Amino acid sequence: MTDDIRRRMFAELDNKQALEAAHEAACRYIDGIADRPVFPSPAALQALDRFDHPLPDEPGDAMAVVRELDETGAPATVAQIGGRYFGFVNGGVVPASLAARWLTDAWDQNTPLYLTSPIAARLESVCEGWLRDLFGLPPETVAGFVSGTSLSNVCALAAARQRILTRLGWDVARRGLDGAPRLRIIASRAAHATVSRAIALLGFGLDRVEWVAADDQGRIDPAGLPALDSTCILVLQAGNVNSGAFDDFATLCPRAREQGAWTHIDGAFGLWAAASAGLRHLTAGIEHADSWSFDGHKTLNTPYDNGVLLCRDRDALVDALQATGAYIEYGDQRDGMQHTPEMSRRGRVFELWAALKYLGRSGIDELVLGLHQRAAQFAAELAAEDFEIINDVVFNQVLVACGDDTATDATLAAVQRSGECWVGGTNWRQRRAIRISVCSWATTEADVTRSVRALVAARNSLPGTT
Numbered sequence: 322m323t324d325d326i327r328r329r330m331f332a333e334l335d336n337k338q339a340l341e342a343a344h345e346a347a348c349r350y351i352d353g354i355a356d357r358p359v360f361p362s363p364a365a366l367q368a369l370d371r372f373d374h375p376l377p378d379e380p381g382d383a384m385a386v387v388r389e390l391d392e393t394g395a396p397a398t399v400a401q402i403g404g405r406y407f408g409f410v411n412g413g414v415v416p417a418s419l420a421a422r423w424l425t426d427a428w429d430q431n432t433p434l435y436l437t438s439p440i441a442a443r444l445e446s447v448c449e450g451w452l453r454d455l456f457g458l459p460p461e462t463v464a465g466f467v468s469g470t471s472l473s474n475v476c477a478l479a480a481a482r483q484r485i486l487t488r489l490g491w492d493v494a495r496r497g498l499d500g501a502p503r504l505r506i507i508a509s510r511a512a513h514a515t516v517s518r519a520i521a522l523l524g525f526g527l528d529r530v531e532w533v534a535a536d537d538q539g540r541i542d543p544a545g546l547p548a549l550d551s552t553c554i555l556v557l558q559a560g561n562v563n564s565g566a567f568d569d570f571a572t573l574c575p576r577a578r579e580q581g582a583w584t585h586i587d588g589a590f591g592l593w594a595a596a597s598a599g600l601r602h603l604t605a606g607i608e609h610a611d612s613w614s615f616d617g618h619k620t621l622n623t624p625y626d627n628g629v630l631l632c633r634d635r636d637a638l639v640d641a642l643q644a645t646g647a648y649i650e651y652g653d654q655r656d657g658m659q660h661t662p663e664m665s666r667r668g669r670v671f672e673l674w675a676a677l678k679y680l681g682r683s684g685i686d687e688l689v690l691g692l693h694q695r696a697a698q699f700a701a702e703l704a705a706e707d708f709e710i711i712n713d714v715v716f717n718q719v720l721v722a723c724g725d726d727t728a729t730d731a732t733l734a735a736v737q738r739s740g741e742c743w744v745g746g747t748n749w750r751q752r753r754a755i756r757i758s759v760c761s762w763a764t765t766e767a768d769v770t771r772s773v774r775a776l777v778a779a780r781n782s783l784p785g786t787t
């Protein structure tokens with residue numbers, strides 16, 4: 322039996338039918354993206370019932386596996402790589418980055434150590450330098466390559482805790498938090514949910530956070546900031562997940578630094594503003610922070626999942642994430658797991674490197690600025706159609722209302738059903754809002770206009786309107 326499965330798999334590698342079929346299906350998917358409903362049809366979702374069968378008793382063949390995914394799976398995908406998906410902050414895919422993913426998936430590298438993948442280690446070092454340079458961060462800044470900003474925020478707060486408690490003579494890894502010196506966390510009421518989760522997960526206690534009020538755009542109010550000291554972690558934000566607003570780093574970061582506090586910036590999608598000459602004013606002052614989180618999979622449009630932590634205090638980060646074992650051999654080359662909480666890890670740096678290499682400085686600038694320009698176009702065209710734009714469109718996010726909450730929600734539901742585009746909903750300053758995130762390079766001016774038409778049609782379809 323075991324011999325048989327091995328023979329079968331050698332044959333799959335030999336004839337490559339499944340690999341080539343997968344490639345052909347993926348290319349066909351890409352070609353058809355504009356004709357696909359942006360959210361799967363009810364029939365496509367119904368067809369997912371076909372997957373509900375018991376685990377097969379016997380091996381199948383690889384072609385059949387690929388075919389099942391292509392035939393039943395693909396129609397139930399969200400057409401995220403097309404130009405009319407504006408949900409959450411998801412991002413499309415830079416072709417060179419996808420191609421790099423395909424190639425390097427075949428390499429199947431595990432990347433904790435230089436020894437397990439010298440190429441991954443080298444490209445992590447290269448990207449670390451490029452990112453530091455792109456965002457204008459201090460030369461001592463190091464990078465950890467993780468799944469996303471969720472985890473990057475956890476790592477940053479762990480490093481901050483390590484630094485502050487070490488300074489106070491407390492080894493938190495050994496002694497834990499029980500009885501530890503008091504450490505303060507200051508965060509905005511408009512902080513992202515993953516900041517709260519990181520705080521909870523690390524045992525700081527959400528009730529002990531000193532929450533600071535945010536203004537009408539979701540920016541932390543500098544006047545509401547308590548006095549800081551060297552036991553403080555200040556969490557700021559580049560890109561509010563609803564409004565896209567940026568905290569006032571130029572005021573806050575130097576102030577925190579003077580007072581010896583650790584500043585972390587959650588810049589999941591917004592940190593990329595620093596890479597665009599036309600938007601860089603939004604991130605002025607970030608270089609005075611201590612750590613920064615951002616995603617490749619959002620604004621930069623790498624495939625999922627791709628997050629990065631940048632931290633100027635390497636020792637604190639490495640000590641916070643330390644892992645040792647008799648079989649782990651750290652060398653004098655870069656060992657990526659010293660900067661991440663995982664051990665085994667796929668080579669997600671490959672697609673990040675490919676996107677950066679392909680786009681270059683000017684391509685990144687153009688991509689990021691383009692998202693803003695399409696968002697501004699959205700706001701202008703919607704306003705001309707009597708929708709209400711309820712945020713300042715400083716980056717890629719547009720918040721829209723049409724009359725009361727009931728009308729806004731009904732319009733949202735109708736446009737989601739249309740399959741023409743996909744936008745999400747949110748609550749913003751005690752109102753319901755339609756939330757538009759322009760975060761794919763593939764969104765054209767025509768996509769924006771078509772989506773605006775779909776929103777107008779959705780609003781006009783409501784009972785009581787003509």
Ligand SMILES: *Cc1c(COP(=O)(O)O)cnc(C)c1O
Nearest residue numbers: 469470471513515562587589616
């Ligand atoms: C998306 C987002 C996160 C979480 O990032 P993931 O990549 O989804 O883990 C955190 N903060 C902000 C502001 C975000 O937009």
